[in-house]
Amino acid sequence: MRLTYTESERAFRAEAADWLQSALSGEFSDLRGLTNRVSAPKRRLEWEQHLGQARWSVVGWPAKFGGRDATLSERLIFAEEYAAAGGPPRLNHLGVELLGPTILTYGTDAQKSVFLPAISAGEAIWCQGYSEPSAGSDLSAIRTSAQLHGDQWSINGQKVWTSLAQFSDWAFILARTTPKSVGRDGLSFLLVPLDQPGVSIRPIRQITGDAEFNELFLDDARTAADNVLGKVGGGWEVAMSLLGIERGVSTLGQQMTFRNELDAVMAAARRNGTAKDPLIRQRLAQSEIGLRLMRFGALRMLGGASDNQTNAAITYKIQWASWRRSLGELAMDVLGQEAEIAPALPAGEYEMPMLTELFLSSRADTIYGGTNQIQRNLIAERGLGLPREPRGDLKG
Numbered sequence: 054m055r056l057t058y059t060e061s062e063r064a065f066r067a068e069a070a071d072w073l074q075s076a077l078s079g080e081f082s083d084l085r086g087l088t089n090r091v092s093a094p095k096r097r098l099e100w101e102q103h104l105g106q107a108r109w110s111v112v113g114w115p116a117k118f119g120g121r122d123a124t125l126s127e128r129l130i131f132a133e134e135y136a137a138a139g140g141p142p143r144l145n146h147l148g149v150e151l152l153g154p155t156i157l158t159y160g161t162d163a164q165k166s167v168f169l170p171a172i173s174a175g176e177a178i179w180c181q182g183y184s185e186p187s188a189g190s191d192l193s194a195i196r197t198s199a200q201l202h203g204d205q206w207s208i209n210g211q212k213v214w215t216s217l218a219q220f221s222d223w224a225f226i227l228a229r230t231t232p233k234s235v236g237r238d239g240l241s242f243l244l245v246p247l248d249q250p251g252v253s254i255r256p257i258r259q260i261t262g263d264a265e266f267n268e269l270f271l272d273d274a275r276t277a278a279d280n281v282l283g284k285v286g287g288g289w290e291v292a293m294s295l296l297g298i299e300r301g302v303s304t305l306g307q308q309m310t311f312r313n314e315l316d317a318v319m320a321a322a323r324r325n326g327t328a329k330d331p332l333i334r335q336r337l338a339q340s341e342i343g344l345r346l347m348r349f350g351a352l353r354m355l356g357g358a359s360d361n362q363t364n365a366a367i368t369y370k371i372q373w374a375s376w377r378r379s380l381g382e383l384a385m386d387v388l389g390q391e392a393e394i395a396p397a398l399p400a401g402e403y404e405m406p407m408l409t410e411l412f413l414s415s416r417a418d419t420i421y422g423g424t425n426q427i428q429r430n431l432i433a434e435r436g437l438g439l440p441r442e443p444r445g446d447l448k449g
Contacts, residue, residue, distance in 0.1 A: 058126065065123075066130045072109060073138035087141040088310075088407055091263045094220045097144040101175030111149055111173045114157070118165065119173025136309025144220060148172040148179035152225050155295045159242075159283040168244070182212040182226035182245070182269055183292065189214075190427045192227070193236045193289070197271065199228040199243060201278060206230075206243060208251075208274045214421060218254045218267040221247055226271075227292050230285055240288035244280040251275065261405055261413045262395075297366070304351040304369065308344065311373070314411055315340055315380060321408060322387045336383050343376045367436050371428035374418040381415035384408040 058066070077085040081100055084093065104110040105119060113128040114120025123131065143149060153172050156164055171177035188194040197210025208228055218224065224245050231239025247254070251274040256264030283291040319337060322328035328337070347369075354366050385392045385408075392409045405413065419425045433439040 058130075062124075062126050062130060065127050066134060069109070069131050069134045070138065072107065073134055073140060076103065077138050077140065084141040086139040088410070089263065089404075090142045090217070090265050093141075094144060097141055098175065098178070098220075100141060101143070101145050101178075103175075105174040105176075108173075110145075110175065111153060114153065114169065114173060118157075118169040133309050136307075136313065139313070144217065145172065145175060145178045147181050147216070147225075148177065148223075151181070151295050151298050152179050154298050155225075155291060156282065158294060159291050161279075163279070164244075164282065177223055178217070178221045180215050180218040180221040180224045180247075180267075180269075182215055182224045184214045185211060186213055190424055192292070193240075195227055195229055195240060197226065197228045198232075199230045199241060200232075201230070204278045205275045206278060206280070208243065208245060208271045208276065210271050212269040212271070213266075214257075215254075215267045215269045216265055218247070218269050219256055219264070223247060224269065225282070225295075227288050230288075234286075237289040239286055240292070241285050242282040242288035242291040243276055244282060245271075245274060245276040249274060259413075260416070261410050304354070304373075307373070308348055308351065311344055311347075311377065311380075314377075314384075314408075315344060317408060318380065318384045318387055321384070325387070325389075325391075327387045327389075333383075333387060336379075336386075340376070340380055340383060343379075347373055347376065367428075367431050370422060371419075371425050371432070374422075374425065374428075377411075377418050378415045381412035385412050 081096070081103065084096055084100055087093065087097075101110065108116075108119060108121055109131070111119055112121045112123040112131050113125075114122075116122050121127075149172060153169060156168055160168070168177070172179070182197075183192060183195075185195055185197060187196060195210075197208065197212065199206045199208045201207075206228075208226065210228065212224075212226065215224070224247055226243045226245050227240055228243055229239050230241040234240075245252075251272045253270040253272070255268040255270070257266040257268060258264050259266065282288075318340070319328070322333060322337065327333045350369060350372065354369065388408055392406070392412065395405050395409065398404055423431070430442055434441050
């Protein structure tokens with residue numbers, strides 16, 4: 054595994070860093086260091102479009118779709134520089150990081166030419182319609198249905214925990230297109246416009262006071278017959294491929310965000326004197342070690358096809374989620390009573406300080422995207438080859 058950079062890669066890093074520093078110190082300085090995922094949506098949409106105009110939105114995509122044909126190393130470099138510069142959470146993360154690469158793999162030429170340029174330009178924001186009230190960790194239990202009527206699909210059902218749906222133009226939805234099918238069979242991956250009759254979005258208010266998640270109701274919602282990614286009935290393969298991308302390049306950028314959070318905890322410990330507590334120092338050191346191990350694991354995961362790469366991929370989610378949850382608890386112990394106070398805003402609203410929000414939001418990290426219990430099953434069954442856990446209700 055090569056940990057050094059070529060001259061051209063160093064030049065790429067310098068170009069990316071200069072552009073990001075300039076943009077986030079100038080026109081978009083109000084977004085620098087933003088960590089809240091739902092605040093300033095209009096400004097963040099403008100930021101998406103600014104990235105697209107400069108071809109920094111999707112650097113790894115082909116140039117004809119708005120990218121830079123960047124190599125894997127260059128993609129990693131940009132993810133690191135974006136986080137180091139204090140770039141805000143991407144409003145179109147799901148479109149840029151997940152759906153776009155999936156369209157590049159499974160999309161027709163027509164789908165690529167229609168959807169990819171709009172994503173890279175920040176003109177179409179996407180959300181993900183997977184989970185349902187009865188299909189969370191067991192995603193194959195999906196009940197949302199879609200029937201083909203002429204040249205359109207008619208979709209009925211409910212999705213939940215739909216991140217940023219209130220700001221999105223489109224949703225990629227897993228729906229059952231084969232009547233009476235069960236499990237993974239008979240599912241299709243549909244691309245659905247949200248600005249239409251039959252689509253209702255209801256925000257879910259979280260403990261942080263924000264509403265990043267939403268319920269998405271589909272009542273005879275429509276999409277074109279051609280808006281199926283992959284084969285009709287082959288949606289499970291597409292959906293699993295998309296989830297695999299979550300363990301990709303964006304992990305290094307995510308870790309730079311973790312770096313910023315850990316640095317903030319360390320700075321607070323130095324400021325209020327808790328860094329002198331030997332137990333706090335030990336926990337800070339453990340957090341530092343854990344973050345470095347995550348980085349090495351991510352580099353190994355991205356270093357090439359191998360058993361080690363596969364094992365790193367299936368262990369990564371439980372690793373980072375457990376680490377960040379512990380970091381949130383450490384932040385509260387460092388801050389003490391200071392962490393319990395949030396500045397009041399007009400109309401009874403409130404805004405959590407960064408480290409308090411870290412603690413509250415990290416409580417969900419070990420739940421969404423597959424609970425820690427589900428992750429342990431994946432490690433046992435796919436990584437270690439142990440017998441599958443019995444499925445279905447136990448009676449008697």
